[in-house]
Amino acid sequence: MAADPARPSSLGPRVSAQEPAPFVRQESLGYQVNHLARLLAQALRSRIEELGVVPGQFAQLLALYEQDGLTQSELSRRVRIEQPTMAVTLKRMERDGLVERVPDPSDRRQALVLLTERARRLEGDLTDAAQAINAEAVDGLSAAEISAFMRTLDRLIGNLESERSVRPDGVDDPTKS
Numbered sequence: 177m178a179a180d181p182a183r184p185s186s187l188g189p190r191v192s193a194q195e196p197a198p199f200v201r202q203e204s205l206g207y208q209v210n211h212l213a214r215l216l217a218q219a220l221r222s223r224i225e226e227l228g229v230v231p232g233q234f235a236q237l238l239a240l241y242e243q244d245g246l247t248q249s250e251l252s253r254r255v256r257i258e259q260p261t262m263a264v265t266l267k268r269m270e271r272d273g274l275v276e277r278v279p280d281p282s283d284r285r286q287a288l289v290l291l292t293e294r295a296r297r298l299e300g301d302l303t304d305a306a307q308a309i310n311a312e313a314v315d316g317l318s319a320a321e322i323s324a325f326m327r328t329l330d331r332l333i334g335n336l337e338s339e340r341s342v343r344p345d346g347v348d349d350p351t352k353s
Contacts, residue, residue, distance in 0.1 A: 205332075216309060223305035227298055233269050234302070236262075237291075240275070241299055245288045247280065274298075 201207045217231045224230070229237070235255040240246065246254070252262040266289060269275045274295040277287040314322050 212313075216313065219309045219312070220306060223309065224302055227301055228272055229274070229298065229302060232265060233272075233274065234306070236265060236269065236289075237274065237295060237299075237302060240289065240291050240295070241303075244291050247286045248277075248289060249286075251289055 220231045220234065236251060239251055239254045248262055248266060249259065252259050266275060270277065273292055275289050276292055277289055280286040280288050
């Protein structure tokens with residue numbers, strides 16, 4: 177839906193100081209991105225639940241597929257999940273046979289999160305499911321449109337991460353506090 181340029185938009189500042197812009201869900205960046213995220217999560221759930229994995233575990237698995245043996249705090253930073261939520265998720269993932277926690281040999285106070293053989297066997301099926309859903313979502317878009325959309329998403333994410341004083345690697349930046 178194209179926004180009328182003469183009409184105030186919920187994406188930006190009010191055009192007139194006298195009259196507040198009406199908030200239109202379909203013109204709200206946050207609403208539309210959140211709606212898309214819910215649809216993607218629902219599609220992912222329908223494809224991966226038969227494998228014994230839920231969308232709430234997916235980001236952790238992807239991060240561990242990239243680098244196995246992270247600490248819980250490093251995994252939390254990489255997937256942008258608070259430590260208490262990560263602890264609960266990892267407990268469920270252990271219960272489901274996806275990860276195990278072992279003492280860190282270099283710092284016995286910490287544990288490393290390791291993928292199980294079961295999780296390694298699922299990697300292809302899980303990533304295939306995600307790729308299929310992504311392909312379905314961008315059906316009808318050109319490669320240039322997809323590339324432009326991804327660049328725009330990266331910029332939006334970067335804008336909000338800089339507001340929260342978080343570096344791209346997920347580590348809080350104390351110089352911004």
